[in-house]
Amino acid sequence: MQTNRTEQASKRKRGPNRGKNTDVIVEAFGKIEIEVTQQMGRVVTGKKGGWLSREVGYIVRKFAPLRYTGWKQIPEVEKQVVYERLLAKFKLRLECPRVRALVNHLASERYRDFRYDMNMHYKSFSSMEVALENPFKNVRQDDWTWLCKKIFTVEWYQEKSKKNIANRKKLKFTHCGGSKPFVNHLEDDPTMDEIQLYENTHYNKKKEQWVHPDAKLAHEKMKTLFSDHEKHPDEERATQREICDQVLGKRPGYVKGLGFGPKPTSMRATPTEETNKLQDIIITQQEELGSQQEQLEVQQKKLEEQEEKLVEQDRKIQENKKNMATMEDRLSQMEVLLEVYLRNSSNP
Numbered sequence: 001m002q003t004n005r006t007e008q009a010s011k012r013k014r015g016p017n018r019g020k021n022t023d024v025i026v027e028a029f030g031k032i033e034i035e036v037t038q039q040m041g042r043v044v045t046g047k048k049g050g051w052l053s054r055e056v057g058y059i060v061r062k063f064a065p066l067r068y069t070g071w072k073q074i075p076e077v078e079k080q081v082v083y084e085r086l087l088a089k090f091k092l093r094l095e096c097p098r099v100r101a102l103v104n105h106l107a108s109e110r111y112r113d114f115r116y117d118m119n120m121h122y123k124s125f126s127s128m129e130v131a132l133e134n135p136f137k138n139v140r141q142d143d144w145t146w147l148c149k150k151i152f153t154v155e156w157y158q159e160k161s162k163k164n165i166a167n168r169k170k171l172k173f174t175h176c177g178g179s180k181p182f183v184n185h186l187e188d189d190p191t192m193d194e195i196q197l198y199e200n201t202h203y204n205k206k207k208e209q210w211v212h213p214d215a216k217l218a219h220e221k222m223k224t225l226f227s228d229h230e231k232h233p234d235e236e237r238a239t240q241r242e243i244c245d246q247v248l249g250k251r252p253g254y255v256k257g258l259g260f261g262p263k264p265t266s267m268r269a270t271p272t273e274e275t276n277k278l279q280d281i282i283i284t285q286q287e288e289l290g291s292q293q294e295q296l297e298v299q300q301k302k303l304e305e306q307e308e309k310l311v312e313q314d315r316k317i318q319e320n321k322k323n324m325a326t327m328e329d330r331l332s333q334m335e336v337l338l339e340v341y342l343r344n345s346s347n348p
Contacts, residue, residue: 177201
């Protein structure tokens, strides 16, 4: 751990959300109604999605129990405090699998982000002893002690942190669109298309430069492809969304460079009622599978730690046996010497 708190403090950062804006909205208009899409489990209105995400972050930081390896490991009964506080401000159908999956996804991300912030705070001190004396803001001393001893210094967590840092380093660049979700940019300006959105969020107008040369190349390629397709008949002409998919790549529910707001073209079909039910089942099963996988990873790490302890205990047992054998040899030698001494003493 390195002591660089002065340098960190000098950087201007956005502070944690305190839920005040949501309070104002609820007082003025009542509970915020949240509608979640059938297809990908997203909030239909981007602004409401931002409000929900920020409120989840505030509640998780303030009320979620800390003595677990992750959000998925927290028992449902202990998650109720988060659900109940959300329901006090939002109209959410938590009995619906896709709605519950969305809330749990947001909570899991915010829980992980909070854990990362606390770990960075821990690493800013020169030793664990010093860190223990300086708990993270608004974290109880006993919770902070548990985190320091059971999470931040454990091998599996340190390995996971190293992998995450390595993955972040692979990211060539990030957008300059701020904290505002991309879908909100599109809502605020209905005339904006996806290629223009990419430019607005990857070209810094103040600095008059792209965030990275690769971002500029991607934008130029998208414009060229779209211009070429404009010459084709309507039925063969690719949409801007399809061109973004082609140039930026995609994964389920996510277009690279455009985030979770714009959806990949393959996800645009209107689902039937039967498909909706199947999608809800799939979302639930995926969530359960992810939780089981994380639990297995934690259990595997614990088993490895126990095996290491058993190996160390066996080593100590063998070492003690050797020491006892050595002591027995010495004792036998001393008994022989004592017997000789006594014999000589009785025969002057």
